Amino acid sequence: MAVQDIPSEDSWKNVGRSIPRREDAWLLTGKGCYVDDVPEPPNTLHLGFVLSPEAHARIVSIDTAEALALPGVVDVLTGDDIAELAQPIHTSFLLEGHRDTFRDAIAREKARFVGEAVAVVVAENPYVAEDGVERVFVSYETLPPAIDLESAARDDAPLVHEELGTNIVLESTFATDGLDEAFAGATQVIKETFRTGRIAGVPMEPRGCLATIDRAGEELTMWTATQIPNLVKTAVANLLDHPESSIRVITPDVGGGFGTKAHFYPEELVCPALALKYGRPVKWIQDRREEILTNIHAREHIYTVEAGIDADGVIVAMRCNMMANAGAYSSYPFGATLEAVGGVRFVLGPYHIRNYGFETRAVASHTCPAGAYRGTAQPTAMLAIEGMMDRIGRAIGVDPAEVRRRNLIKPDQLPYTTVVGMHYRTGSYSESLERALEMIDYSRLRSDQTADRLVDGKYRGIGICCYTENSGMGVAAVRARGWSAIPGFDGALVRVASDGKVKAFISHAACGQGYYTSFAQIVADQLGVHFEDVSIVVGDTGLTPEGSNTFASRGTVTGGGAAVRACLVVADKMKRIAADVMEVSADDIRIEDGVAMVQGVPDMSMTVREIAEVAYSKTPHAMPEGQDYGLEATDHYDAGMPTISNAVHVAAVAVDPDDGTVEVERYVVVHDCGRVINPMIVDGQVHGGAVQALGEVLMEELVYDEAGQLQNATLLEYLLPTAMDAPMMDVEHIQSITDENPGGFKGLGEGGVIGGVPALTNAIADALSGIGANVNVNPLRPSRIADIIDAALGTNSA
Amino acid sequence: MKPAPFEYVSPESEEEVLDLLHQHGDDARLLAGGQSLVPMLNLRIVQPEVIIDLGRCPSLAFISAENGTLVCGAMTRQMTAERSPAVRENCPLLAKALPYLGGTAHRNRGTVGGTLAHADRLAELPAVALALDAEFIARKSGSERMIAAADFFLTDLTTALEEGEMLHSIRLPRADGNHHTAFVEVGNRRHGFAIVGLAAALEIAADGTVAGARLAAMGVGAAPVRLHEAEQILVDGPAGDDTLRAAGEAAAQAIDPDDDIHASAVYRRRLTSTLVRRAVQEILGNEAGS
Amino acid sequence: MSFSKVEVRLTVNGTEYVRSVEPRYLLADFLRHELGLTGTHIGCEQGVCGACTVLLDGRTARSCLHFAVQVSGSEVTTIEGVSADESLKPIQDAFHHNHALQCGYCTPGFVMTTVEFLKDNPAPDEAAIRRGLTNNVCRCTGYVNIIKAVAEAADNMPGGEG
């Protein structure tokens, strides 16, 4: 009997059920343990970073005397001091057109964005550390900065990295053969430029890090609020030249990540470097101002799309020119590739487009580095393509839902490979659209609309987004993106202990996704044990196998896949042991609810605990011939190329012309992430993402002035949606199971945002289309909406 | 974000407070409910040497009504005022505006005097005080004076209180229009800091027409602005939408707002006009309904 | 600068504590680091996010906006105290069954806010719930399930009246 690699359909018993989460037990009662809650070891030193108030400046001198004189301040270090301990943060890219940048953990010579650390104060407590920060006097020679995307891209812009000779840190082009001819065959070409504002993940827990060193000065342990403990471990090892096998990175509970925490940050290098230097624990907890100033930003994008269509509105050729503001430094481990490379690929969405070309650029600027925020470039890419669908509809006078129907990839075209090489194995593109339209009663909503869209004093509009979501990237996928610092696989160790209880150690980090529950559902089903008997360990490189961790909706596909595969090996061994003890064929054994039963012999059975006792030699019965003792398996699973989920969001909104505010009147989602592990958790991900999208469309924007000062680095001024802003929504599921991974799972962590941004923007655009307004920007704060209405109506002011 | 060190004193009588203020002058800051001051301390935007906590000085927390004039001690918690029958009875506009101040947790601790003396340009109560011609009772060691609302708010975060002077209480005189009031505001999200807010009190004649009007806007300048032209139009104009629109337009023209990252000046004018219409409609609508 | 410490006497979750801290020491830090009650979280230190919400003499307050010394002599209830109070169990149960938390960072603040809200509003409608929660920020859940949980908790609180 060979070990199967795909579980049987009827093995899924816990998977598919809305089991309330296990982690709630501690998170709801104040027993959560976020990094700042880890009991502080005696003698802990606390760090305070001196942040540059200049966007672009030469550091002329740093006077640390007054800070050093402060009681409780232990040391003050500059970039040069840190450079003796740690190499600059850098990864190389296996990608043509990518220009690598180097970032000193503490800036030397030059500061390149407001908020970049230029010195660090080491003190006995965090209050004194801040007192010290105020007493470090840095003199700067101000240099002209390059701030916004288009200015930074100009040839004469001030350079962020002089050695590169340009601010273009990534450029890439692509075209299918015969693209120009295809355009020539179009009946018309529609062109639009979409601009989106800079935003950020802003998890409720800022970052933080505690590093300790053992008494021999060798074993380094770090607690850090990250999504990528294994990647942090590798980075610290390389940059500190410390043996990787002597580093353990633990992510206790993490208070939200959203991609923000899927990057390696300078403080995660400075803390262990100083722990090694002083032989004392070193701790740093980020405050909200630092969080907004220095954690990865995202989404400052410009897309210019040209779509050549035929008389029916079918796209026959498309071009996309994209620019993304990459900020002052390439992020680790993604470089400047994340948004600019992703956007021009994702823009094809669920549509059948065979003639396509792109040009894309990532542009360095004197602003906070950009990188991953939930969805990465997908929300803006889908905004671009879905914006085009609506424009096609308006151009040829066809309902926008119908335009989508005509362009979607049809069921009989699956499996499908896009012209940029994305594989769509299974999906429900048309089916989910039709269901979503039905749920929102689309035809009635449309027929209720007037030509000017004005009903009861408000402009009313409907917005649709059909999208694909990239998930579960394996080795081939990360190589294709050029990422050399990410292994691509993930690992699971599944162990049945001698008491029959199960522990699964999985190379992911939990920051709210419910791993302690959903992974346990998978493991319980694939071992045939009770859900209650399974516990999950994640977020500790000292315990879990190697892997690539938690970003880009990888968890269920890569972690779930590894867990399934390890379980199947362990289950096979359990069957062999049971067969040997009961003297039957292993093929006749089925394990369910913690009991191994023999097919056709109802009174013959053995519990998993009894099997485990054999495996751990706790009974006289020896292991079967050829089987080793123990009952565990480790699997390193490579999911290969991305698995593609899909969904449809439809929003109905009302825009008040008197104050420019938007109300979401109805919101529906039809979501397809393959096999659903825990529907309640999936719905929660969709809700959360959709409300982040609402923030992105209606209020959020990080605004730099021309000098590079961030104008709203507090939660008072960077607005996040609250309970009064969030719409209620109806979410339904379609499950297009895939055979790309053992569980048939597809990732889903980012979908809510990806679908929400275009659906909401299109709904507002539709509402204002009756007065001839063209909406092609985000965010759409009331003031901007009022301006758009004024411009369309030719009115001004009150 | 941790505050710089300071010396802390918590006097238990008003005399002690005034003595300490006299002694420390501008080196000291009064801590009332702390809901505006502590964020600034945490950000180290202000770094006083001495914090004088008014929280243990019970004589500053009171509400009384004298012939319809509501007197509110500076240390009256906002939630206490919001729930006070005396406030609802004598100054409904204040009762209506209070729920817009932050959340319950803020109003449980924040004080009426604290938010007024802080004089944030986006705070609601200064507009209420201005609309109602409130009187501010200021005390310093050995003296007391009254400051009219129109003279109290100088600019953003700055009042007419002098060094060593403390806001003791405010008097909200009963205006005839006092019982026909509305407070409205609009922000970039449904609740939170407003872009523009408007406090309105109308005197409604027996025939249902507007006999007197008091309107004050916030968020349209560095201090709240009284909208006299719009008030006049409401009183003089015939009942109806045209008058409302004209009043709104007059209000929009009377202000000189700025552009910032949250909204344009043009939008602030539009919003002021909209809010004048909304507030008056709300009052007249309630009138009609009652 | 002065580092002189002051005595703070607080009754937290029914137990009296006396500690000596700097006057500038925030109540949030006092609870978390002096008393080890780390269920109270810090998300902004500006009073905006609500993660640090506690009950101060029975009413909600932002522990990041108070100095420990300023509230010396008061009674404080934190999430740890709520969790030990059987009569408040319906709130946490409803959060659990409605999946009203993801990362859990905002959750203690939401629970504390809900405790007071349901006392003040034993039978709230959806609009009232939204208003009651609007000064607490959650970045994960999109609020949908939190609103449902609070509605359910209202139904299940003992006596219907808090």
Ligand code: FES
């Ligand atoms: S930490 Fe107190 S409100 Fe955010």
Ligand code: FES
């Ligand atoms: S559950 Fe993560 S912030 Fe609310």
